Structures are given as structure tokens and as C-alpha cells.
């Protein structure tokens with residue numbers, strides 16, 4: 001097992017560090033920034049022309065990637081929703097043959113997600129899975145499959161597969177929107193250029209992160225909160241999930257604007273707030289973070305260096321200034337590192353947290 005970890009103490013840290021490579025693999029041959037059009041050569045031109053709405057179904061970290069994908073689709077003008085697969089049998093929105101149901105699952109074997117996929121198939125929706133495992137049940141049972149090519153992930157807490165899922169879903173969303181409209185979005189060229197530079201931007205985060213120091217600084221806190229708006233919201237949820245999975249500490253993620261509708265009651269000087277800035281109404285997120293600060297909570301801003309939040313916050317985790325569709329992915333890498341170092345300080349069994357399994361094949 002130690003051999004598989006190479007120079008790292010844990011698979012999780014190895015997999016966090018693999019992200020520049022796994023992401024480059026995911027996008028390889030699928031985008032062509034030079035001509036400014038989305039290739040996503042996995043699909044024939046016009047494949048998604050007749051799609052009226054999209055439903056994503058997923059669990060756990062994959063659900064957060066699904067929410068990310070769904071929000072990018074909505075922002076691109078395509079009706080879409082992200083649904084917890086385990087809720088789908090009791091509350092699925094209606095589907096027809098113009099509905100595309102996308103099962104997002106790293107393993108392709110999660111029972112809840114397979115159930116939702118089977119229900120969508122039975123009800124006559126078009127189905128697609130976005131998965132890491134060629135030959136998985138989801139890949140076999142969905143009408144079509146898009147592979148994220150992240151390579152095997154051993155750590156129970158998903159890391160590199162989240163980044164690859166979110167990127168592939170962003171790309172797929174652009175493709176669905178452009179097929180529907182008959183032409184790519186005006187800003188496609190710049191998005192693709194930024195996407196092509198993501199592996200490098202993630203490498204920069206990994207080379208120069210203050211996450212270990214921040215994990216140490218806030219090690220004795222009572223609870224950890226994560227807030228974000230727009231695409232920062234699924235990243236806040238994922239930041240909190242990762243943190244609780246491997247540290248066993250209380251962590252929660254909120255939409256920034258929700259903080260004042262209840263969670264603020266939990267905020268004290270003992271509850272650091274990680275605020276994620278993705279360039280979507282950041283001034284509002286900053287105001288929300290300052291409301292927490294007024295109650296004594298330290299705020300850690302995850303944002304570019306020249307962002308106004310850096311001045312206002314108590315601490316800073318830097319990300320490159322990039323397209324708002326992608327900034328959350330860089331923020332997520334910083335938060336993965338914070339969780340990792342916080343769990344390491346507590347000497348938790350990081351790769352195999354108690355009570356959790358890599359793939360849950362029962363309902």
C-alpha cells in the first residue's frame with residue numbers, strides 16, 4: 001500500500017496533488033481553444049439539439065459536482081436541476097423524451113444513483129452518465145457515457161474526481177447550450193482558454209498554499225462553516241463535506257445569503273467561516289462574511305490576491321483570477337488541503353474514515 005502512495009503519507013494527499021494531471025487528462029482532445037468552439041468530440045454535432053431540460057442525479061461529492069453542473073447550465077440558459085439520487089423515487093420532477101437525465105457517479109456503482117438512472121430509463125427520459133469507471137453499471141445502463149478519466153481514486157473522500165466531474169459538466173453544459181441554440185455562447189473562447197490553463201492554475205495552488213498554516217491556526221475551533229454564492233455554493237457544500245468526513249469535526253456549508261436566515265445563530269469566535277469568492281456578486285458574499293465577523297468569527301477569504309475581501313478578512317487562501325465558471329474549482333483545491341491538514345493534525349485515518357465506504361452499493 002505504501003508503494004502506491006509514493007512520496008505521500010496518504011492517498012488523499014497524493015490524489016489532491018494529481019489534479020493538474022487528472023484534469024489535463026479529462027480535457028485532452030476534448031476542447032480546442034484555438035478555434036473557440038467546444039469540441040467535446042465524444043458527441044456528434046447536434047446531439048443535444050432536442051433536449052428541453054436536464055436533471056442531474058447523484059449522491060455525496062458527486063451531488064456537489066452535479067449541482068455545479070446544473071448551475072452552469074442554468075446560467076447558460078438551459079433549464080436544469082440537480083437532485084439527490086436517494087430522493088428521486090419520491091420526488092422526481094416529470095420527465096419525457098426531451099428530458100436528459102445525467103447520472104453523476106465516480107464509481108458508476110452507487111445503488112441510489114443506479115436506482116434513479118433506472119427510473120429515468122423506465123420513464124422514457126434520455127440518459128447519460130458522467131463517470132470515472134469504464135464498464136461500470138452506470139456506463140452500461142445509461143444511453144450514453146462520458147468518462148472523466150481521473151484514474152483510480154483510492155481515498156474514500158473524493159478529491160480529484162470532483163474536479164474532473166465539475167470540469168466535464170461545465171464543458172457538457174456549454175455543449176448542450178450551444179447545441180440548443182445552434183451556436184456557442186459568445187464567451188466560449190475565453191472560457192476554453194481559461195479551462196486549458198486550469199491544470200497550471202491548480203499546480204500553482206498546490207505549490208504555494210497556506211492551507212497547512214490555516215488548518216493549524218484554527219485547529220481548536222468548535223465548528224467550521226463554509227459559504228459561497230452561485231458556483232461557490234456547491235463548493236461550500238463540498239468544502240464542509242470533505243472537512244466533516246475526514247476530521248469528524250462539525251462543518252457545514254451554506255449559500256452565503258442564507259447565513260442570516262438561521263445559521264448566524266451558530267456563529268461565534270470559535271467558528272471560523274471560509275468565504276469563497278467566485279466573482280458572482282462577491283460584494284454580497286463579502287457583506288455576509290462581515291456579518292459573521294461582527295459576531296467574532298474569523299473569516300478566511302478564498303479569492304484572488306487583489307480582491308477586496310483580502311483586506312477585510314482575517315486570513316486568505318489565494319486562487320488565480322479566472323473565469324467565474326472555474327474559480328470555484330481552484331477554491332475547492334484550497335479547501336481540500338485545509339481538510340487534509342486539519343485531519344492530519346488530529347491523526348485521523350484519512351484514507352478510510354470511520355463508517356464510510358468508497359462506494360455504497362446498498363440503498
Ligand code: G6P
Nearest residue numbers: 060061062105106107110158357
Ligand atoms: C460514498 C463515498 C463518497 C461519494 C459517494 C458517491 O458515499 O464515500 O465519497 O461521493 O459515495 O459515490 P459515487 O461513486 O456515486 O460518486
